[in-house]
Amino acid sequence: MIRLGLRLAVAGGREAISRLALIAIGVAVGAALLLTTVASLHAVNTQNSRYAWLETTFLGSNAPAAFTASGGSAPLSPPSSASSAASRAGTSDPLWWRLRADYFRGREIGRVDVAATGPGSPVPPGLARLPGPGQFYASPALARLLRDTPAGQLGDRFPGRLVGQIGSAALPAPNSLLVIIGHNAADLSQQDDVGQVTAISTTTPAACATCALGVGINDNGMTLILSVVIAALLFPLLIFIAGATRLSAARREQRFAAMRLIGATPRQMSVISAVESSVAAFAGVAAGFGLFYVARPALARIPFTGQPFFTGDLTLSLLDVLLVAVGIPAAAAVAAHVALRRVNISPLGIARRVTPRPPRAWRVIPLAAGLGELGYCAYIADIGADSDTSTHLQAAAFLTGILATMVGLVIAGPWLTMLCSRLMAGRARRAATLIAARRLADNPHAGFRAISGLVLALFVSTCAIGVVTTIAAYNGGTAGAVAAGRSTVVRTFDNGPTGSTGSTTSVPTVTWRALTSIPGVAGVTLIRRAPVFDPREFPPPGIVSCAELARAPALGRCSAGTGTATIRPVFGGGFVHGASPLADTRWPAAAVTGADLGRLPLSSIVVATDGSRSAVERARTVLDLAYPSTFPPQTLTEFDARNAQQLDSYRQLANVVIFTSLPIAGCGLAVSVAGGLADRRRPFSLLRLTGVPLAVLRWIIALEAAVPLVITAAVAAGIGLLAAHLFLRGQLSENLQPPGAGYYLLVLAGLVASLAVVASTMPLLARSTGPETARNE
Structure with missing residues (x-):
């Protein structure tokens, strides 16, 4: 059966090769985007870990610290137990250490003043040795600024001369502005806010108890980023990959039904289907890995956290590689097996195209449950106002509510599509409108499947924009808003x-x-x-x-x-x-x-x-x-920028989510429309033979995608604004402010782009519905 499955997959002529190529391309794009998402999460953690050395002397890091006030008099904070442990393992010659901040043209500069007390003083990462008095090391980006900027504007702030550059091991990002300045121990020990350390911290901001202000991403921020990425990107990605593996599903169902009618067993059909789907999925996954590594340098420049990454930060673990390389083909095989359920039950029914049962109104219950959970967190439990509620518990509560709402949208989508079809049929004045409405009513699940990715992307984008623009509206009257x-x-x-x-x-x-x-x-x-x-x-x-x-x-x-x-x-x-x-x-x-x-x-x-x-x-x-x-x-x-730094990072994250999820959803729509055309080549060819103009067929395809898209998009946008309001109410005790004109322009641009995707598939209609199609099939 495996050999027969391989022959059917590749020996079916131009149609079989085209089908495999389309599935492989779709899976390749989906796999590349999935790998990018996973690698981006690793890059966020890697970038955050490079802030660890800047946590030195802060309570909760594993570098022992003794903060001193003016002149080195009294300790301000005792070292933690973790610090004490590091003290016993540290060097014998302590290092005087002071972390300061600076600004240049709106960009923050991290400044570390150090003074060694002996040859055994610890050395920060990225340096071969400590700078001596009158010397300093600068990051490559800061070194370029010092070279190109008059000394009175920047260079005079740093005493001494530049003797080298800080290595990438100490740089969170390629454009980080950092400087390490050497001093005499007798002089630096008398300065304010200076501490002695015997080891450099290796505790990341996500794990420290008391972090340096503005250094890295704390545990709460990491939880938010991971939650948003999981909710906003993985859902459209999985839908896109699932849609790619279902290309030409109807054509395969008919072929498998014919094989069942001549005596093939359900087990044999399952093996053939799994082999055929896995061949294309394996080829797509291999191409996806290639696309990911080719695009990795360009991806690293995207400021996912507000700063770009080093290319090497976008890494994949062995587990990630195995999950993608094995998981996607396995998922394709499972999807093919599930698709054969109707064939195994009634192959004659498939051959005669029995209309499936219409979706019921119960499908809105999961959507109502997700919104109900968000409403409970916002108005009844009010977990955001409870200081005893941990941030992890708050994030988990809102994340599960958002995920439940997204699942509810997917489940309720076919029912909404059916309502759209009935509305179209009741108001139809043209043949194209009536045919499109009847086809949607015949299989609303397939109609919604084509637009489900865009609906989810619009929901996530609306929710993100609603939260960020509301916070910006409350902060819009600050002094930083004027010149x-x-x-x-x-x-x-x-x-x-x-x-x-x-x-x-x-x-x-x-x-x-x-x-x-x-x-x-x-x-x-x-x-x-x-x-x-x-x-x-x-x-x-x-x-x-x-x-x-x-x-x-x-x-x-x-x-x-x-x-x-x-x-x-x-x-x-x-x-x-x-x-x-x-x-x-x-x-x-x-x-x-x-x-x-x-x-x-x-x-x-x-x-x-x-x-x-x-x-x-x-x-x-x-x-x-x-x-x-x-x-x-x-x-x-x-x-204002310093105090609203968290808002700026959230705005950046929202932008990344919006401009990533929409293209993913657009690719999913293109795959679904192209697959639908391939499945309906014979019916469209017969319609053309009966005298139906090609323009009417184009209107049918456009209406099948556009009408449910517009209506469900409006529903998704409204639910997204409601979810944003409940989040703001539960977390910040604020009410949603109406989005500005930019939001509506973004939605309009997304809908226009979606219709353009549908229009881009129209040339396939003329080439695939000629008279030879009806004759050959």
């Missing part, structure tokens, strides 16, 4: 410019002159701490001179006739916030005279510029050198 936010540089102080409990009330003359002499600087504004305020107030109030505030329009303005004002600047916002723009705020008068103002400690230094890169970066450099700190001077836009 002045990009041109205003702010240096904030927690306990005065010195970083100690003592407070400074003035800026040194040399610093003031350096700032005001920069071309493009419009003025410098000093915000001082209010003498009396409630410690529970946030943000704490500040006092500012109205004359100086007039030079910084991004911070607002004083009431008329006042000399000093009470200001409450919010530099950056949370993940979701509704802060109004600072520039639109009129601050009230303060009960502080101009003479008393100079005696108040400084809270912030604000430098207003003309927005040019040179002015912004030179002002940042002056402030960075005058007041070194863990967090650098930032523009108002960068403050």
Whole structure:
């Protein structure tokens, strides 16, 4: 039977070869996309693991740390048990270590200051040795910036000279901006926020207890990314691969039914069908591996997490290779066996094309159950508002709800397609419309199968856009939204410019002159701490001179006739916030005279510029050198970007999902339409012989795909918005905001592209429905 199956698969003439080629191409594309998805997940974890060394000195990493305050006095955080274990295994010569952040043109720079205490001090990954005093290593991307940028804008921030580049083992991404600066141990030990370590951390941000702020993706973010990818990409992929393996299913059913009628047993038919399907699936899987490795360099440049990958990060494990290489052909064989169920039961019924039973209304129950679970999490359990509920439990609850809703859409789809067909038949005024409606009513499962991938893609895209645009709408009134936010540089102080409990009330003359002499600087504004305020107030109030505030329009303005004002600047916002723009705020008068103002400690230094890169970066450099700190001077836009970093990553993830799932679904639609044409060559050929114009046949095909697509797409979009609202309500206690015009343009573009896919298959109709088809079959 195996030999006969192979002969039937390849010895059936042009039709058999074409069928195998179509199945192999479809499986190849699906396998390549599946391999890309799996490899991308590995790349995310690999990229995240390269942040591990930056977690050194943070509690919860496995590198021992002893944080010290100003001058190395008192520990701020004791080492964890894991740190203690690493201490016993670490080197005998500790390493002084300080992690800081910096900014250049809106991009964050990771800066590590180190000082060895002996030849046995640990060395970070990517370096052959530690930099000495007056030396530093930079990542390749930062080294290029240092070479191409005037020193006053960037290079002057890093003392010493560049002696080498940081290797890829320490770089999360090819464009990472990192610098490791060497110091004398006696000097660095007296700086703020410095710690001693005897080993470099190997704990990734996804596993650390207390992570460095803004370093890597924590466990919650990793859970979200994996959940979204599983829900958003694997479903359309599996549907696409299943559709590819079902190409020419009707033609095979007829052939197998004829074989059953002449005496073939069900077991023999199952073996022949499995062999025929597996041959094409194996060829497609092999081609899919080739497509994946050819496209891997281009795929690595896609910023899946907001940053590109190294090509080598897109790897496959042995288990991944085996699952894809064996799983897809096995799934194709199982699908072929299932497709033979009606043949084995009644081969004569297949030969006579018995109409299957229509779908029932019970198919909407799983869809209602999925939405019900999301509604329960949002309004009854309210797990997002419960601080005792773990993030993993929240993610699991919402993920299962989303998955159940997606499964419900697939199950309810044929029933919705049947309703579409009845609506078309009741309003038909042309022969093409009536024939298309009757064909959909005859087999709504096949009609929906062609568009199921697009329906799921639209659901996922709508849900993602609804969540992200709602959060962006709540955050849209921040200072970073105006042009002045990009041109205003702010240096904030927690306990005065010195970083100690003592407070400074003035800026040194040399610093003031350096700032005001920069071309493009419009003025410098000093915000001082209010003498009396409630410690529970946030943000704490500040006092500012109205004359100086007039030079910084991004911070607002004083009431008329006042000399000093009470200001409450919010530099950056949370993940979701509704802060109004600072520039639109009129601050009230303060009960502080101009003479008393100079005696108040400084809270912030604000430098207003003309927005040019040179002015912004030179002002940042002056402030960075005058007041070194863990967090650098930032523009108002960068403050918002830092606090909304999670939102930016989610927006990037949503874009990847949208622009990946839609092409997958489009490929699935093309495969389904092409397969449908191959299955109906003889009926269409007979219609042409009876005088039906080719244009009518084209309208039939177009209507069969377009009408259920538009109606089910509207249903999927509505359910996607509802799911987004329930997620926002359950996780953030916010209500869905209507998507902007961009969403509707995206949906319209997706529908137009889908119809274009259908139209692209029309040339096959003329070539495959000629008179010879009816004669030969």
